[in-house]
Amino acid sequence: MKSSVITFPGSNCDRDMDVALKKFGFKNKMVWHADTELPKSDLVVLPGGFSYGDYLRCGSMASKSKIMQSIINFANSGGMVMGICNGFQILVETGLVPGVLLRNKYLEFICKNVFVKINDKKNKYFKNVDNEVLEFHIAHNEGNYFCTNDQLKEIEDNNQVAINYCDRNGKVEDQFNPNGSIKNIAGIFNKEKNVLGMMPHPERMIDTSLSGEDGSLFFKNLINNLK
């Protein structure tokens, strides 16, 4: 399986994603934001970090990068595109997934482990994951997912919510919402479910010595689903 990780100026989880993808069997290529052509890929990842310092709205500058047009075309033709953290913010800015990401409710950066409940398994990202709940890791300042009521209705009607913040037993309640996201939304698909944007970093959970191992579960499953 071939993957591509895009490096924008200011990306800082690009290496971590490269390490994770390779660990679970992807042949990964790093792709520079100013390139125009996307290498042949089964999966494209927009990594976390602070593209262009996020001095404008997070992800807005990166969403206009040269490489993005190829990625949008790739996504529109059914290609798998995953945006993590800043990558999610970039996806939102391109319109590939609906909604926006606001500053965290308490106006502070949060770095910690969270639990997320898988809301939909009829997609290549979470199909065949045995668990209902995964322990992931978040590290962000603007992860407060928001959309209009009409958008929300459409998202829910199409089952586009990928994961929700919850407790270890899968209870989705306000007290387990780290950043104020509407309906505890931690990740969301496009309608066709080939594009996934999520705040948590599965690439930081690929080793028992790190924060945990549910990221390993996610990547192992992902590569199998793509085969």
Next chain:
Amino acid sequence: MIVNEQVAVDHGLKKEEYAKICELLKRTPNITELGIFSAMWNEHCSYKSSKLHLKKLPTKGKKVIQGPGENAGVVDIEDNDAIVFKIESHNHPSFIEPYQGAATGVGGIMRDVFTMGARPIANLNSIHFGSPQHKKTKNLLRGVVHGIGGYGNCMGVPTIAGQTKFDSSYNGNILVNAMTLGLVKKDKIFYSKAAGLNKPVIYVGSKTGRDGIHGASMASASFDEKIEEKKPTVQVGDPFTEKLLLEACLELMAGDSIIAIQDMGAAGLTSSSIEMASKGNLGIEINLNKVPCRETKMTPYEIMLSESQERMLIVLENGKEDQAKKIFDKWNLDFAVIGKTTKSKKIELYFDEEKVADIPVNTLVENSPMYDRKWKKAKLPKKNKIKKEDIKHLKIIDVLKKILANPNICSKEWIWQQYDHTVMGDTIQKPGGDAGVVRVHGTDKAVAASVDSSAVYCWAHPLTGGKQVVCESFRNLISVGAKPIAITNCLNFGSPENKENMGEFVECVQGIGEASEYLKFPVVSGNVSFYNQTKDQGIKPTPTIGGIGLIKDYKNMITMDFKEVNNLILVIGKTEGHIDQSLFARTILDEKNGPPPEVNLFNEKNNGETLLKLIENNLIKSAHDVSLGGIITAVAKMCIKGKKGISIKKPKYLINDIEYLFAEDQGRYIIEINKIDFKKVADILNKNAVHFDELGTINENELYINDKTKVTIDELSTSNKSWLTKYMSK
């Protein structure tokens, strides 16, 4: 502008220093030259009051590749890997403008590290604030934490450990000390020594603006009521540009075109160019019209003294300019050939085709002032006798709860949750433990790092305090299973012109020197921050020690959380019941006098090394050093972290329960072992003549003392975790 004695004094120079400048130049300097002298000769850059004493620190060792004098220290961690590390203060700017002050402190120290070719792999910080009740404290704390996070998070370097302390002596002068560790291949370390004639001098990074002019001079003066006026001297950080600069520099460093490289930190272009010339025994000629400027009509004086951030100066091999420029173009960074190396041994500056400065390099560096300041030796205070009636009514559990909620002990999760501590995917011990630990990427090795200070002990007796801080760093590294390698120090003191403050400095440095010599824990880098005082009121002497150690196989790392019910808990090291200057004495008895606990270097070394032996033999399940708050505080934290309880039985000693549990005697650790290993552990401890007590066994979820009193761990956890969150949300 005409330069005279008054202008020089306004630049922070003393009258006799100005006279010396005129004598060295054999003429009156022009304003640009005066600015350059004032920047190079201020305390921050010249170390004029401290040099004499810093020379006495042990800086050599088998693992030391580079000691003080470069951008950062470098130590060997085997297999051609080396760690570059340093700590630096950004106290004055952080008090004036906490967000930018702290942010640029973090940015500056990272630049010091990657200037040497190392990729930063971990950040740490030590921050000290005034009393929580002081009106400025909360906003300063919030600003500093946001600033540290804002910069470090954006750079994608994990903040893996730190400490936050409160004491009213910092009401008017907070301390922000930032430390960075970088990883480099031993054969790819870059230095700041220029070499060769007519080599191009290159400016890269951000454009130069008017920010930070005289920042270093500001950091060399005391505060007064006009402090707010100094805001313009605080630099503004741009972590995004620094991230680009980091990647661009590392890309250029992968080749062989760099002769020397130096970041523009304090005193900007002035100190960077002069340092490179001085180390290479060369001259440098710069055309200031070529310096990329952010603002129009900047004068030579402003260009030379600007402390705009995210800039580097490079001496390149001839003919490599285009190749280098391509890299910086790719990263959208300024790149300009601004001058060349010369044989003149002078700094020669040109602007609008006119020579605007012409100064022999040695007058700025070797001939800079050095003072043997007057200092006063501190006496060891008399011991207090604790009266039985003062402690008779105290309930241990209540005291423990109070201590766990004390601002200097309580959980700092509110702070470190705002720092990205997991980026780079190698953080195997997060903040909140004895030391932060990161793996050396792609290997089995890991590096542990800790920052420590004990201002209260240093204030009570500087010599003992100086020793103690080094020992504490040593213990924190050992507690996670790391073999201590070397330290960096950040020496925060009041005015060197005050003989009490100077005495504190001299004796703390002596203590640091003695301990690091004995423990073979050399000082490889550091910085001095004097004038941490408002009007005549200086801070408590606060040397901060940043220590690093190596874990050969990261799977053998130790954490402090209790692991398993029925495991046995031992205290390593003798408890004499030293209560003076302890948190117990200061907060419960309100007794601020008396000597700090004695430091016995033999015991420190022996106890620490023996614990490392136990760890190597896989006999240790968890470990934690005993420091502030004594045995019971250490044990309570291990319970909270592991969500387990403990049944404590005080060994039969002459001292009472309170003394045993709250004393802050040095050289002690708490360890958890499996019961079946007791004999093996006892044998090793006995063979090495290490004193130990059997303290108790682990239970499900309660802390019992002598079967009489108990408390649930949940209750202790609440005491420990709620203070800071509540304080910040009020």
